[in-house]
Amino acid sequence: MNKFTTLAAGLILTLASPALAEKLPKLTVYTYDSFVSDWGPGPLIEKAFEATCACDLNLVGAGDGAALLTRLQLEGERSEADIALGLDTNLTAKATATGLFARHSTNTTNLDLPIDWADDIFIPYDWGYFAFVYDNTKVTNIPNSFEALINMPDDFKIVIQDPRSSTPGLGLLLWVKQAYGERASEIWSGLSPKILTVTAGWSEAYGMFTNGEADMVLSYTTSPAYHIIAENDLTKSAAKFEEGHYMQIEVAAKLASSNQPELADKFLDFMISDKFQSIIPTTNWMYPAVIPSEGLPVGFDKLITPSKSLIINSNEAQEVRDEALAEWLTELSR
Amino acid sequence: MAYRTKPLRPIQLIFSSSAFALLLLLTLGTVITLWLHADIGFQLLVSDWAIIKFTIFQALTSATISILIAIPAARALSRRKFKGRQVVLTLMGAPFILPTIVAILGILAVWGRSGYVSEFLQKIGNDPINIYGFYGVVLAHVFFNIPLATRLIVQGWTAIPVEQFRLAAQLGISTSGIGRHIERPMLRTVVPGAFLIIFLLCISSFAIALALGGGPKATTIELAIYQALRFDFNLAKASQLAMIQFSLCAILGSLAIFITKPINFIQGLDHEIERWDGNEIHHKIFDILVLLIVCLFLFLPLFSIIIRGAVPLFTLPALVWIAALNSIVVAVISAFLSVGMAISMSIFIIKMSYKLPIMSKAMEIISFLILASSPLVIGTGLFILTFPFISPFTIALPMTALVNAAMSLPFSLRMILPAMTNAENQYGRLADSLGMNDWARFNIAIWPRLRRPVGFSIGLAAALSMGDLGVITLFAPPDVATLPLVMYRMMSSYQLTGAAGVALLLVSLSIILFWIFDRGGRLEHKIR
Numbered sequence: 001m002n003k004f005t006t007l008a009a010g011l012i013l014t015l016a017s018p019a020l021a022e023k024l025p026k027l028t029v030y031t032y033d034s035f036v037s038d039w040g041p042g043p044l045i046e047k048a049f050e051a052t053c054a055c056d057l058n059l060v061g062a063g064d065g066a067a068l069l070t071r072l073q074l075e076g077e078r079s080e081a082d083i084a085l086g087l088d089t090n091l092t093a094k095a096t097a098t099g100l101f102a103r104h105s106t107n108t109t110n111l112d113l114p115i116d117w118a119d120d121i122f123i124p125y126d127w128g129y130f131a132f133v134y135d136n137t138k139v140t141n142i143p144n145s146f147e148a149l150i151n152m153p154d155d156f157k158i159v160i161q162d163p164r165s166s167t168p169g170l171g172l173l174l175w176v177k178q179a180y181g182e183r184a185s186e187i188w189s190g191l192s193p194k195i196l197t198v199t200a201g202w203s204e205a206y207g208m209f210t211n212g213e214a215d216m217v218l219s220y221t222t223s224p225a226y227h228i229i230a231e232n233d234l235t236k237s238a239a240k241f242e243e244g245h246y247m248q249i250e251v252a253a254k255l256a257s258s259n260q261p262e263l264a265d266k267f268l269d270f271m272i273s274d275k276f277q278s279i280i281p282t283t284n285w286m287y288p289a290v291i292p293s294e295g296l297p298v299g300f301d302k303l304i305t306p307s308k309s310l311i312i313n314s315n316e317a318q319e320v321r322d323e324a325l326a327e328w329l330t331e332l333s334r
Numbered sequence: 335m336a337y338r339t340k341p342l343r344p345i346q347l348i349f350s351s352s353a354f355a356l357l358l359l360l361t362l363g364t365v366i367t368l369w370l371h372a373d374i375g376f377q378l379l380v381s382d383w384a385i386i387k388f389t390i391f392q393a394l395t396s397a398t399i400s401i402l403i404a405i406p407a408a409r410a411l412s413r414r415k416f417k418g419r420q421v422v423l424t425l426m427g428a429p430f431i432l433p434t435i436v437a438i439l440g441i442l443a444v445w446g447r448s449g450y451v452s453e454f455l456q457k458i459g460n461d462p463i464n465i466y467g468f469y470g471v472v473l474a475h476v477f478f479n480i481p482l483a484t485r486l487i488v489q490g491w492t493a494i495p496v497e498q499f500r501l502a503a504q505l506g507i508s509t510s511g512i513g514r515h516i517e518r519p520m521l522r523t524v525v526p527g528a529f530l531i532i533f534l535l536c537i538s539s540f541a542i543a544l545a546l547g548g549g550p551k552a553t554t555i556e557l558a559i560y561q562a563l564r565f566d567f568n569l570a571k572a573s574q575l576a577m578i579q580f581s582l583c584a585i586l587g588s589l590a591i592f593i594t595k596p597i598n599f600i601q602g603l604d605h606e607i608e609r610w611d612g613n614e615i616h617h618k619i620f621d622i623l624v625l626l627i628v629c630l631f632l633f634l635p636l637f638s639i640i641i642r643g644a645v646p647l648f649t650l651p652a653l654v655w656i657a658a659l660n661s662i663v664v665a666v667i668s669a670f671l672s673v674g675m676a677i678s679m680s681i682f683i684i685k686m687s688y689k690l691p692i693m694s695k696a697m698e699i700i701s702f703l704i705l706a707s708s709p710l711v712i713g714t715g716l717f718i719l720t721f722p723f724i725s726p727f728t729i730a731l732p733m734t735a736l737v738n739a740a741m742s743l744p745f746s747l748r749m750i751l752p753a754m755t756n757a758e759n760q761y762g763r764l765a766d767s768l769g770m771n772d773w774a775r776f777n778i779a780i781w782p783r784l785r786r787p788v789g790f791s792i793g794l795a796a797a798l799s800m801g802d803l804g805v806i807t808l809f810a811p812p813d814v815a816t817l818p819l820v821m822y823r824m825m826s827s828y829q830l831t832g833a834a835g836v837a838l839l840l841v842s843l844s845i846i847l848f849w850i851f852d853r854g855g856r857l858e859h860k861i862r
Contacts, residue, residue, distance in 0.1 A: 027550070033807075033822070033823050033826060034823060034827045036342065036823075037823040037826070037827050038651065038653060039823075039824065039827035039828070039829050040827050060727075060811070061823070062808075063807055063808075064826075066564045066565060066585065067564055067807075069567075070563060070564055070567055070714075071808070073567055074714065074717060074718060074721070075721060078721070078722070080725065126460060152419075152591070157447065162544060162550065162556065162561070164558075164561040164565050165557065165560055165564065165565070172566075192549075195548075195549060196447070196548070197466045197545055197546070197547070197548045197549060198439075198543075198544060198545075198548070198549045198550060199541070199544065200540065200541040200544050200545065200557070200560075201435075201541070201826075202565045202826065203435060203822065203826050203830075204438055204439075204541065204545055206825075206828075206830065207435070207439050207440060207441070207825065207830055208446075208545075208707065210830055211439060211442065211443065211446075212448040213442055213447055213448055214447070226828045230828070246713035248690035253443045285828065326531055328550070329550050332550050332551070333549070333550050333551045334547045
């Protein structure tokens with residue numbers, strides 16, 4: 001059997017392994033799955049960077065953002081990764097504490113974020129607001145706050161994601177906490193009957209929504225841009241909430257253990273350059289961290305603009321998260 | 335008795351012990367790895383006990399209901415002959431191999447707020463149904479597991495020698511008498527094992543339980559493990575929870591094996607099953623009704639998957655087809671590995687049972703552990719173990735094949751071990767007294783009785799491997815993917831329509847693979 005396994009393994013490897021790349025320096029970037037997929041920014045970014053760097057850019061998908069950090073923690077200093085791309089501000093404090101990341105040397109003064117950015121390790125490459133997305137041909141009475149959502153008719157249902165296993169799920173948890181503080185429990189208790197179900201990941205929830213199972217789904221304000229631009233479908237909109245919307249800022253950083261530190265710095269510079277940033281809106285469906293020279297693509301102008309940007313300081317995120325999660329579990333388990 | 339006392343040949347010993355070693359490595363080995371890797375200790379909290387209680391309760395309920403439905407369904411399938419019976423049997427394998435996300439959307443297409451059932455109810459003026467909650471979890475698990483339970487129990491019926499039924503008919507024993515004297519003892523040998531398998535499958539469910547359970551009330555141990563690993567990076571907690579899953583498995587496994595009462599049917603002549611009982615009209619109506627309901631229940635969600643996937647299936651990009659090829663290669667290799675391991679383990683367990691019956695039972699239980707283990711723990715454990723020595727990317731596909739093979743081993747063993755035990759009991763001594771050498775003995779006395787279960791097991795293992803996301807997520811290099819991985823990637827990039835096409839492709843390929851091997855096992859099944 002052992003012989004057989006080795007033989008089989010060898011066969012598959014020969015079939016599957018790509019042609020050996022010529023001896024260019026290799027920069028390995030760990031990121032989340034949807035970034036490297038053929039429908040994500042990965043392939044275009046790889047082409048664009050390789051055109052300038054005389055290097056081989058190796059983008060590796062490692063599950064979602066949280067899985068990415070776990071992976072790096074498991075690999076420790078022996079990791080092949082030079083860059084981690086795809087953590088968000090809820091994870092940066094925890095990531096910094098691992099000591100695996102190095103300071104950057106990139107000039108971040110020209111970022112177009114709704115908030116000030118001062119982090120000497122992590123650099124943002126895109127951002128978005130969490131929001132509830134609905135079908136504007138079916139929902140006419142649109143809730144404009146969590147309290148309005150609580151007061152919607154009994155048969156109005158939303159699907160959300162579990163904060164323990166999903167980034168948007170965690171975003172919603174912190175959104176409610178930041179907007180309502182002490183009242184967060186009360187809000188969750190009010191929302192509870194409106195929640196059709198909680199899914200483990202974004203895909204299940206979004207799939208349920210597009211199949212007509214729920215009236216609204218937790219996603220991003222930029223989700224309708226996908227439907228408008230890629231599918232020419234104008235029926236999806238995001239509901240604007242008066243409390244403001246919680247932000248997700250996606251960041252990247254250089255690993256301290258990188259054996260290509262200069263190339264890694266070059267990539268981080270490239271990441272907030274016009275080329276990279278112009279690819280982001282219509283592939284990752286988020287706002288670019290720096291508005292590209294030709295502006296945002298047509299279709300983004302139809303999106304809602306929150307009146308207030310909510311975000312919890314990354315140093316407090318961990319503590320707030322644990323408290324908010326306990327409240328969430330208590331209220332939704334009743 | 336010559337054969338029985340003969341020691342295992344070295345080659346057999348190597349095969350079977352490496353199979354056991356692999357199982358132990360993937361189950362206890364990965365958990366211990368996590369434990370050793372943890373730098374903080376951990377104590378279970380009160381809330382964790384609530385999760386454990388929910389997990390056990392939903393699994394017990396789901397397994398009980400699945401079995402209660404599967405018994406009449408299996409009886410109907412084994413005593414009725416009708417056109418399309420084989421098609422039904424083959425298609426019945428489908429729900430079991432669906433990737434969780436596809437199953438969730440398929441079940442909701444029927445039972446959801448905007449599903450077929452609600453639509454119908456609203457048309458006749460009723461409220462739509464709400465399945466989210468405990469019932470939803472059980473419904474989904476029953477949907478998943480009826481087919482498996484039915485197949486395992488049908489196999490039990492097929493194992494009854496036709497002479498038994500002929501004798502019963504000659505003696506004029508009534509249908510209920512046949513139930514009492516032939517069928518019930520048979521069920522007692524098959525049902526405990528089937529129950530155990532389904533219970534364990536329901537224990538390690540996570541995304542389905544959560545989505546249909548309607549919220550964090552429906553948190554299973556598996557979700558707690560996911561949270562511990564991904565959210566808190568608490569390896570100690572993850573390994574402790576995984577140990578709880580194993581303990582549940584060990585307790586129920588011992589119980590199931592204790593309850594199982596092996597029967598020895600008097601040797602038959604291996605003719606095809608023919609039945610003279612159950613011909614009264616009310617039996618026929620009952621069987622037809624049972625089959626109709628079960629088929630509707632199982633096939634409507636599949637129907638929705640076909641409807642959604644049919645159009646995008648024809649516009650799938652090339653990389654999907656490459657991934658499909660990877661998946662097929664991995665599936666076929668892991669299926670043969672799995673069945674190879676099951677056969678060598680069966681030989682080992684049977685030989686063992688003559689000398690050390692307790693050890694032999696313990697090994698059977700060990701083979702079930704893998705069902706109770708968390709894929710995430712296995713993946714993470716293997717990752718920690720292999721990372722210092724080899725880049726995970728270079729072993730992604732072989733690793734996936736190996737883990738998938740181990741994952742389907744309990745099913746293969748459940749099919750092959752009883753068949754081999756029976757063949758051994760009935761023909762073993764005869765073969766020995768004829769002085770057959772090992773090869774002739776296996777080829778003439780044992781193999782013909784193994785063909786069917788082996789064909790079924792290879793088919794099932796291949797199909798399971800096709801649909802399983804498995805460990806590839808942790809090991810996949812950028813340019814190598816399997817079909818489920820491509821499907822998940824498409825879904826997370828808004829490509830929901832395309833993903834529906836991939837789902838249909840996945841289900842079709844799995845069924846075809848299953849059909850090919852299952853049929854291969856049944857060809858020329860009349861035994862000399």
